[in-house]
Amino acid sequence: MAARVKRDDEAWTGERPSRFALPLLLLAAMLSAALVIYAAGDRALAAGFAATVLALAALLSWHRRLTSAETAEGDTTPDWTIARAAADASGMAIAVTDRAGRLVCASDRFGEWFPGFPAPPNVTADPALLESLGGAARIAWRDGEGRVEGLTQGALRLDVDVCRTGRAEDYLLWRFSPVRQPSALDDVHRLLTGEAGRQMGEAGVMAVMIGGEGRIRAANGAFLLRAAGRIDANITGRDFATHMRVDDKGRLFLAREEAGGLPLRLLQVPLRRMSQPGGAQGGGQDGPMLLLLIDEPAGSGGGGTMSLSYIETLLSLLPFGLAMADRDGRILFLNGAFSRAAGLKRGEKPVYPGDLVIREDQAAVADAVRRFAVGPQMSGDIAVRMRDQPDEPTALSLAGVRGLGEAAVLLSLKDNSEESKLKRQVAQATKMQAIGQLAGGVAHDFNNILTAIIGHCDLMLMRHTPGDSDYDDIQQIKSNSNRAAGLTRQLLAFSRQQTLRPQVLQLPDIVADVSNLLKRLLGESVKLEVSHGRNLGAVRADPGQLEQVIVNLAVNARDAMPGGGTLNIQTYAVPAAKVRELRQEILPAADYTALRVSDTGLGIPPDILSKIFEPFFTTKELGKGTGLGLSTVYGIVKQSGGYIFAESELGRGASFVIYLPVYQGADIEQAAQPKTPIRRSETWGSGTVLLVEDEDMVRAVAERALSRQGYKVLTANDGEQGLEVLAGDEKIDLLISDVVMPNMDGPSMVARARHSHPGLPVLFMSGYAEEQLRKSIDIANVAFLPKPFSVSQLAEAARDALAMGTGVE
Template identity: 85%
Template structure:
């Protein structure tokens, strides 16, 4: 409309005169004068008329020049009253700022949320918040719109939308929208306004939700019809007490039903729990409530009223039960039975029958306290009989006027929540244990490297038959056994070195079957079956064999009297994985390996701990507790998932799901190229050895010196760079990865600046693939700890040889 008005005004007043207007006006004046002269024959009259026409036209043109600037000014100044009225009609606060940062318009709601009408983005004293709003404003000027979510102003949370607007886009429109937080009040509001509220009305139950101030917030149709006379009446915000009356006998009636109305029974359900932060007994009683109104039977008995209440409670999704003054349970709805772990048809006699023995006395005492005296509510923490390790909040509320019912009990069904908490706690614990195990294994590998190296050096000075030869050999053998334990710890922590290949699970099972038959003994029968259309997987074949062997040995120990060990492989397509509804297993194609036995089974309390390192149920000295933890680590490091299933007396099953390899060539993959093995380990050249552990550095220096190399040593990265700068003839750099002050990768990165072609051999107790993910350095070799003297010499010779071949 504004645009149209402006166009009309400009047509009459604002447009420049046409070049034909003046001649036409003079012509019209002369023509009119000629007609008057012809008709009246008076020349003076004709001349006066023509002069009048010309004067009127001149006055109109003068008036147009006076009014055109005013019209232009009126059109140039926006009228913000319409924008304010539109904003005040909504539930959002708006503000408008111009390019100079001035606040030119704001709604009343903006002034309520931000007292004093501050100019955005300076709506808060928080410098960080102001900077975030400024960034969003700059984005709006640049891109046309900006957004900031979760603006906190006390208890109010707002989402801010900023848009560039105006005819010439010289303004920013700031919209502040409140973020609604989910609450029990909203749930009950929807409950009353929906189908459930209608069903309550059909059952003769009037339901009203009131706030702490006693005003109505929501009501079902039954209450609206009887209290206001219309089912579509709007009584929200009105005082609930105004719709009720009490007679001289203390009976409760609807105020509208003055004559012939039935007395009502009132049940109060507090919607604020005493366990909520900041809630006290007073705030619970004075807080929002759900009020249930039922007609009092004519005879005044409480049995019919109780049946109404039971009908109501059976419809509610909350776990509710009722008990009498003696503590006997009168009614339990389905949600309460499910939360308490009751089976179909079971009905306990007392609330104490549902909880652990240690909590029975506390529950009985609480029921007696709430059954007598003033009406009140509260919570106690109990442990259910079927879940003694999971504390649960049991809510109690005293009720009156319901016949035998004296206490209302509420129990939340948190079985899924508890299960999720246990899974998260178990995953967190396993991760923490894995980090600890990896750190211990790394440090232990340094010690074993020194022990094994010194044993090798001493064996060079002894021959078989010497008195010390067998003792040294025994020390080395035990050290190798300890190295095996550290490899198991690294496997559990997913930090071991793997050599993955593309392979088929049936081939791995076939390769290890002969070994399994010897391990299982004569009284355990081995059965192997393979499915069809199995997808290829990518894993380390040696480690998968270790997985199968560990699971088979555990199964053998679980069948002391003999039995059957069944190994199966089968395909699990994505559709079947989706039907399994496993929360941990993503939907994808898998190849599964199941290892089952017919042994004693695993108790439920032990099943959750079997993958933890050093946890074992075997006798002292008969197990390290690392078998299943190694299996767990290998499977997880290979990208798979493992689940344990067991039933006491009926055996156990371990199911491993490995993702199907989806590479371009899933049939075969060339194995990693092994370095050329040489029997001769002697060499020549200068080697810089950087190692922070004195014992490892000493044994490595002696080993390399005996092989013919000139060895320079340093105990950290900074000293290594100093030695490198002082010698230009260094042929190989051997360095530990993790060191104080400056680690190995940082030292090598700086060394490659001045020596770009220097060959590097890293040695570490961590896994090679883990280190390569964090080391962005090309053309480096890796030697895992612990290593022998020959392995160190061979690695040094191979690294130098490959470097010469590359040149």
């Protein structure tokens, strides 16, 4: 009935024409014509009247259909209440952002994991992860989908999938999926319920996994068939003890096999991991265990030996490290997982468990094995340090076993090589970030000192001419100060806080510019080979910094070839499809231009390869290396948006590969560049300048330098004093301010000053990177001068800032 009402309504409203509408309309036109003929007797008039009725009905129907279509097309606003309900029903952490990066919809789970509902990618404070999420979003807008792995949020480790969606594909859908951590319990559960469990049953081994409370969690088919009578029986959650019985001789049987059953041998494999392994604890079961039951043939005196062969076969299949030792502590058997966890080489078999650990822990391991080999069965953990990883304590589990012939102790060792590798990577990233922050802070303070030294040298040189007794000394001081400024630039490059002047360029041009310098640096014993690929995309980077990268890599390669060799510099294109084939977790799928610098030198040992980018790490002799070369290279590449990888094999040289993303706006930017250079006027100027600087030495030298250029200079110690001067009667033509100051910093002062002086030109000076400051300073039309600077550089920056404010070139 409801459907019928809906169809009638659609017929009347014109949303869906009824099949009866046309016949009814024709009938109505015919009746109208008949009435006209009856009233007027004129057939022509009747025909015209009927045609008019039909035309008006057609126009009315067409108008209604057009109005309905426009209404349907105009109503394109998404119903986010439905989307949110669907997201909550899925139980996943989902967020939707629009073209402007605003969060328009999110699930409750997203709010639980990220309090305050921040808009992706701003869900983390880690700069590296923030950059990765932003890159994934850009890739998704371009290619339709992106992915980031390993996002950490508290105790969670998440993978993030981003895809473009919506009717006009103008939204991004973010899905946050928790990474499933490997678990021995899950591995054993899959083993028992899968093909391996069936094979164990065919070999006569019944296997059961129980929890710490003694209830069954999983069992293979052999145990289900004999304990419950059916291979498809569901006994999960039942007490394991109810399926077993013990006779008056202490022998173990299945409870269902009351008469004629064979006694069973029971082997217990502990699956628990103690949270604080500090010593062996025994006395009973306090965690999940794997129980293996094997028939003991009646009257067989060698059953223990036969059972041991079964157990060895079984242990070789298990995915976690297990070994068996006799009462004297000698190792009888160990599986492949145990060998990998212990760091053993292929074919290596230790005699005693103590051979696996460092000398200080050997006595403790031997004593623990002796205690577990005699007396009642018990299990526990002991903290040891393995021979191949002496700095990382590892939990070694021990359990006493009985009735397996010579075997008396079962040893379990977790294969945590991947986990240890991940911990080292996290520790390394944390250390590099902390050192970077320290280096950036030191360089910032040092730049203030160098600014004062270089500035005073420039002022003194204005009063001396070449040939004066003090001229050469002043030049020497300035030269050494500039060398120190280069050292601070290295620190800032490592911490990714230096000021870059990026340009759109081609890598072959940079290699060509630096080739002549390289030939002089390499000497006659090292041959330089350069090759370039085709169809290389333009990159956006600082050409001077890229030259420094190439020079640093070339000098290191020369030192690695003391007897001579070949240095090869190669550039080539790496399209996104090739990147996907590499399956590199760190390198996002995009178009890159690669630079490879390789040598035929001695190579880099594997234990050193992971440390080469650390600051102040060097293998060179004292006085021949600062340890900042490769760390500077790493910082420049990362700050330019690229990636660098080192590859080496002892005796076969080393290669450093740099991937720089292809700049998509190269054509537009090159077309927008002016054809003729802009002519600049002299640095002499006029007007009133307000100088705000908290460092007395920097403020003094800047004030003298600007006064010598013809400016009237007013000074202030911080932002609050600067606002007081601005509020005075003096007209200010230019504001020069430091960025980081106590009480009130420069950006806060300028933001308030722009309310009363909207057109005031502003010049910021700071020892921090311009790129980082511009991201954090939301103020338009401001210039930037990096420290340390000379008197002439300050004068030029002041002239340009005034020209920008007045619109004069």
